[in-house]
Amino acid sequence: MxxxxxxxxxTVFVLSVLVGIEVISKVxxxxxxxxxxxxxxxxxxxxxxxxxxxxxxxxxxxxVLAFVAMVFGAMNVVGGYVVxxxxxxxxKAKPAAGKPAERQSVTETHEKAEV
Amino acid sequence: MDTVSDAVHYIFLAxxxxxxxxxxxxxxxxxxxxxxxxxxxxxxxxxxxxxxxVLDEDVISRxxxxxLVSGGVLGAGLGLxxxxxxxxxxxxxxxxxxxxxxxxxxxxxxxGDLLQAEDPAGLGARVSLPGALDIVIGAVTFSGSxxxxxxxxxVVSGSPVVFPGARLLNVAxxxxxxxxxxxxVLxxxxxxxxxxxxAVALLFGVTLVLPIxxxxxPVVIALLNAFTGSAVAMAGFVLDxxxxxxxxxxxxxxxxxxxxxxxxxxxxxxxxxxxGGFGTGDSAPTAAATSGxxxxxxxxxxDDVAIQLAYASKVVFVPGYGLAAAQAQHExxxxxxxxxxxxxxxxxxxxxxxGRMPGHMNVLLAEANVPYTQLKEMxxxxxxxxxxxxxxxxxxNDVTNPIARRPGNAISGMPILDVDKAKSVVVIKRSMGxxxxxxxxxxxxxxxxxxxxxDAKKGLAELKAAVREFVG
Numbered sequence: 001m002x003x004x005x006x007x008x009x010x011t012v013f014v015l016s017v018l019v020g021i022e023v024i025s026k027v028x029x030x031x032x033x034x035x036x037x038x039x040x041x042x043x044x045x046x047x048x049x050x051x052x053x054x055x056x057x058x059x060x061x062x063x064v065l066a067f068v069a070m071v072f073g074a075m076n077v078v079g080g081y082v083v084x085x086x087x088x089x090x091x092k093a094k095p096a097a098g099k100p101a102e103r104q105s106v107t108e109t110h111e112k113a114e115v
Numbered sequence: 116m117d118t119v120s121d122a123v124h125y126i127f128l129a130x131x132x133x134x135x136x137x138x139x140x141x142x143x144x145x146x147x148x149x150x151x152x153x154x155x156x157x158x159x160x161x162x163x164x165x166x167x168x169v170l171d172e173d174v175i176s177r178x179x180x181x182x183l184v185s186g187g188v189l190g191a192g193l194g195l196x197x198x199x200x201x202x203x204x205x206x207x208x209x210x211x212x213x214x215x216x217x218x219x220x221x222x223x224x225x226x227g228d229l230l231q232a233e234d235p236a237g238l239g240a241r242v243s244l245p246g247a248l249d250i251v252i253g254a255v256t257f258s259g260s261x262x263x264x265x266x267x268x269x270v271v272s273g274s275p276v277v278f279p280g281a282r283l284l285n286v287a288x289x290x291x292x293x294x295x296x297x298x299x300v301l302x303x304x305x306x307x308x309x310x311x312x313x314a315v316a317l318l319f320g321v322t323l324v325l326p327i328x329x330x331x332x333p334v335v336i337a338l339l340n341a342f343t344g345s346a347v348a349m350a351g352f353v354l355d356x357x358x359x360x361x362x363x364x365x366x367x368x369x370x371x372x373x374x375x376x377x378x379x380x381x382x383x384x385x386x387x388x389x390x391g392g393f394g395t396g397d398s399a400p401t402a403a404a405t406s407g408x409x410x411x412x413x414x415x416x417x418d419d420v421a422i423q424l425a426y427a428s429k430v431v432f433v434p435g436y437g438l439a440a441a442q443a444q445h446e447x448x449x450x451x452x453x454x455x456x457x458x459x460x461x462x463x464x465x466x467x468x469x470g471r472m473p474g475h476m477n478v479l480l481a482e483a484n485v486p487y488t489q490l491k492e493m494x495x496x497x498x499x500x501x502x503x504x505x506x507x508x509x510x511x512n513d514v515t516n517p518i519a520r521r522p523g524n525a526i527s528g529m530p531i532l533d534v535d536k537a538k539s540v541v542v543i544k545r546s547m548g549x550x551x552x553x554x555x556x557x558x559x560x561x562x563x564x565x566x567x568x569x570d571a572k573k574g575l576a577e578l579k580a581a582v583r584e585f586v587g
Contacts, residue, residue, distance in 0.1 A: 004355040006241055013348060016361045019135055020368030026142040029467055029492045032373060032474025033206060035141050036340055038151050039369040040213045042134050043347045044158065045362040046220045047187070048165045049354050053227040054183040055175040063182050065227040070186025071193070072220035076213050077162075079194025081155040083201060083209060088148040090481040093488050 034087045041080025047073030119171040126164040127358035133157030134362055138369070144487040161358060190216075203482045204439055207472040208267045211336055214343045215260035221346035221363075222253025222316075226309065228353050235304035243303040245352035247296040250309070251316045253346035258320030260339045266329055267471060273329030281326055288319040323389070330551045331388045334377045336472050338385070341370025373473045380467035382519075382529030412547070415565035417574070420507075420541050421581030423565075424450075427504035429460040431496065433534055435469050437510020437544075438571050439479050446575035447509065448483030453579060457586040462489045464496040464506075464532050466514040497533045506537035508558075509571050512550030518557050525552040540564040543574045 027035045050069035057066045133153050140150025169175050175183070194213075201209045225246040232238055238246075265271035295312040298305060327335055344367030351359030378385050424430060432451065438444055451461045463485065469476040477490050491499070500506060508515055515534040519526045534540055535558050542559060544566065550556070558564055567574055 004357065009352055009355075009357065009360060012357045012360050013352075013364055016348075016364035017368050020138075020365040021372065023135060023138045023142075023365075024369040024372050026139070028142065028144075029376075029465070029474055030477045030487055030490050031141055031144060031147055032376075032467075033210075033470075033472055033478045034147060034151070034474070035138075035369065036337070036373060036473060037206070037210050037213070038141060038154065039138065039344070039366045040210055040217065040340065041151075041158070042138070042154060042362050043217045043343050043366040044213075045130075045134075045161065045359055046217055046224065046347045046350060047190075048161060049224040049347075049350045049356065049359055050186070050220055051162075051165045051169060051183055052354055052356075053224050053231070054179050054186070055169045055172065056231050057179055057182065057227065058176065058231065062227060062231045063178055065223050065230070066179070067182045067186040069220045069223040069227065070183060071190035072216035072223070074187045074190025075194035075197070076190075076217045076220065077158055077194070078191040079198040079209070080213050081151065081158070082195055083198035083206075084151045085148065085155075086198065087203075087206075087478050087481070088144075088151055090478070091144040091147065091487045092481070092484075093145070094486050 031091075034084050034091075037080055037087065038084040041077055041084060044073060044077025044080050047077050049073070120168065123164045123168045124357075127161055127356070130157040130161040130164075131358050131361040134365060138365060203478055204442070205268070206478060207332060207336055207470075207475065208264045210472060211260045211264035211267065211339065214336070214339045215257050215264065218253040218256025218260065218339075218343040218346045220253075221343070221350040222250050222257060222313070224350045225249035225253070225353050226313065229299075229303060229309060232303070236302070238303040240300050242353055243300045244296070245349045246303075247299040247312060249346055249349035249353060250312050251292050251296065252342050252349060254313055254316035255320040255323065256339050256342040256346055258317045259324045259335075259342075260320075262321055262324040263332060263335050263339060266324070266327075267332055271325075275328045276325040281322060284322050285319070288315055288322065291315050292319075327388065328551075331381070331383075333468055333470070333472050333475075334374055334381065334383075334385065334388050337370050337373035337377055338389075339370075341367045341374060344368075344370055376467060377473055380530055382526055411560045412566045413562070413564065415541065415567050417567070417569075417577040417581045419565065420567055421578055421585055423505050423539060423541065424454060424459070424507070424578070425457065425582055425585040427454075427459055429499075429503045429505075430454060430462075431500060431503040431506045431534075431537065432461070432463045433506060433508040433511050433515060433532055434463060434465070434476055434480070435509065435511025435514065436471065436476075437512075439470060439476065439510070441510065441571035443509070443572035443575050444479045444483040446572055446579060448480065448485050450575055450579045450582065451485060451489070453582055453586065457582075462491050462496065462499065464491055464493070464500075464534075466493055466511065466532055467530075468514065469511065493530060493532060500533045500536040501538075503537040504539065506534045506540045508534060508540065508542045508544075509575070510543070512544075512556055513552045513554075515558050516550075516552075516554070516556045518554065525554055534558060535561055538563070541567055543567045543569060543571055545570055 050073040054066035137150040137154030140146040298308040348363030
C-alpha cells in the first residue's frame with residue numbers, strides 16, 4: 001500500500017474533525033435522523049478496507065476475517081444509503097395529495113373510522 | 116503500477132470531497148436527498164477504484180476474489196433488504212445495527228492486518244497502536260450497538276440492567292484495555308494480547324450499554340455512531356488510507372455533536388448517562404403518581420377540543436414519543452390536514468429528544484405526509500406559543516413541564532417547549548402518570564389546560580371525526 005507518513009495522516013485526521021464539526025453543526029434538527037443514517041453510510045467506506053484485507057489474505061483465517069468484514073461493510077454501505085434515501089424522499093415542502101397509494105391509505109382509515 | 120495506485124488515490128480524494136459536500140447539502144430538506152445521492156455515487160466510485168487497484172496489484176488469490184465478491188453480494192443483499200423493509204418507528208434499531216457492522220468490520224480489518232502481516236513482530240507502533248485502538252473501539256461498538264438495538268427492539272430489557280459488581284467491571288475492563296494495548300504495541304505478534312483485547316472489548320460493549328435505560332437511547336446511539344467513525348479512522352491509519360481517516364472522522368464529529376445536543380436536551384451529562392442507574396426505564400415510575408392530582412385538573416371531551424380547534428386561527432401540535440408508541444402519527448397528520456384546509460395555521464413543535472434517536476419524530480411525521488415547513492425546532496417555535504390559540508400536547512410530558520424553569524427539581528434547567536404560554540392548552544394523555552423524571556407536570560393543573568384522557572390514536576381519530584362535523 002502507499003506509504004503515508006504519520007504527520008500527514010494526523011494532519012488529515014485533525015482537519016477532518018474540524019471540517020466535520022463545521023459542516024454537521026449546520027444541519028437542522030429536523031434532519032438529524034437522516035443525517036445519522038447518512039453519516040452511517042459514509043463510514044461504510046470501511047468496505048474498501050475489507051476489500052484490501054481480502055486481497056492480502058493468504059490462509060483460511062484471513063479469508064474468514066475478510067469474508068465477515070466484507071459482509072458487514074457491504075451491508076453498512078448499501079443499507080445505509082438506501083434507507084437514508086427512503087427517509088429523505090418523505091420530506092416534502094407541500095403535502096403530496098395526488099399519489100394513489102396515499103389516497104388509498106386515507107380511504108382505508110376513513111372506512112375504519114366509519115365502521 | 117504506481118500510476119494506477121496514484122490514480123486510485125486521486126479518486127479516493129474526490130470521493131472524500133463528495134462526502135463532505137453531501138453532508139453539507141444535508142443542511143436543508145430541499146437539497147438533502149441530492150446530497151445523499153452525491154455521497155452514494157462517490158462511494159460507488161471509490162469501491163470501483165478499489166477493485167481496479169486490487170486487479171492491478173494482482174496479489175489476490177482466486178479464493179480472495181471469491182471471498183470478496185460473495186461477501187460483498189451477501190452483505191449488500193442483507194443491507195438492501197433491511198433498508199427496504201424497516202418501519203420508520205424501528206429506524207433507531209436499524210441505525211444501531213449499521214453502527215454495529217461498521218464497527219465490527221473496522222475491528223476485523225485491524226485483526227486481519229495484524230494476523231496476516233509478513234513480519235508481525237517487526238510491526239512498529241505506527242501500525243500496532245492504531246490497530247489496537249481500532250480493535251478496542253470497533254469491538255466495543257459492535258457488541259454495544261447490538262445490545263442497544265436489542266433494547267430498542269424489546270429483545271433485551273429496556274430498563275437499566277444493573278448487576279452486582281457492574282460498576283467495578285466498567286472500571287476494570289477499560290484498565291485492561293490499556294494493558295492490552297501496551298502489550299500489543301510491544302509485541303505485535305502476540306496472539307494472546309490480540310484475542311484477549313478482542314474478548315475484553317466485546318464484553319465491555321455489553322456491560323457499557325446494559326445498565327443504560329431505554330429513555331437514554333438517543334444519546335447512546337449517537338455516541339456509538341461517534342465510536343464507529345473513530346474505529347473506521349483507526350482502520351485508515353492501519354491501512355495507510357486517508358479516505359478511511361477522512362470519512363471516519365466526519366462521522367465521528369457528527370456523532371459527537373449529536374451526542375452533545377441530545378445530552379443537553381435531556382439535561383444530563385454524558386458521564387451521568389453512561390454511569391446509568393437513574394430511573395430511566397421505558398416504563399417510567401408511575402407508582403405514587405395517581406394520588407391527589409386529578410382533583411385539580413379539568414377533563415375535556417373530544418367535542419370540546421374539536422370546537423376549540425375549529426375556531427382557532429393558530430394551532431401548535433406538541434408530539435412526544437407517546438405518539439410514536441401509539442402509532443398515531445397518521446391520525447395526527449390527517450387532523451392537521453383537515454385544519455389546514457379549513458384555513459387554520461398549523462405547526463408542530465418538536466423537542467430534540469422527541470423519539471428514540473435524534474430527529475426521529477420528524478421522520479415519523481414526514482412519513483405521515485406532514486410537510487417539513489410545518490416541523491419547527493424548539494428555538495424556532497418557542498416564540499410562537501404566545502400567538503397560538505391552542506397547543507395540543509400528544510404523548511409529551513417532561514419537555515412541557517414549566518417547573519424546569521425553576522431551580523431545585525429533577526429537570527431544573529432542562530430546555531422545554533413553552534407550551535404554557537399558549538392561549539389555551541389541551542393534553543391528550545391516558546392517565547395522570549408521570550414522565551421519565553417521575554415528577555408532577557404543572558402544565559396539567561394550569562387553569563387554561565384541558566385534559567383529554569384517552570389513548571393517543573383513539574383520541575386523535577375522535578377529534579378528526581368531531582372536527583370534520585364542524586368544518587365539513
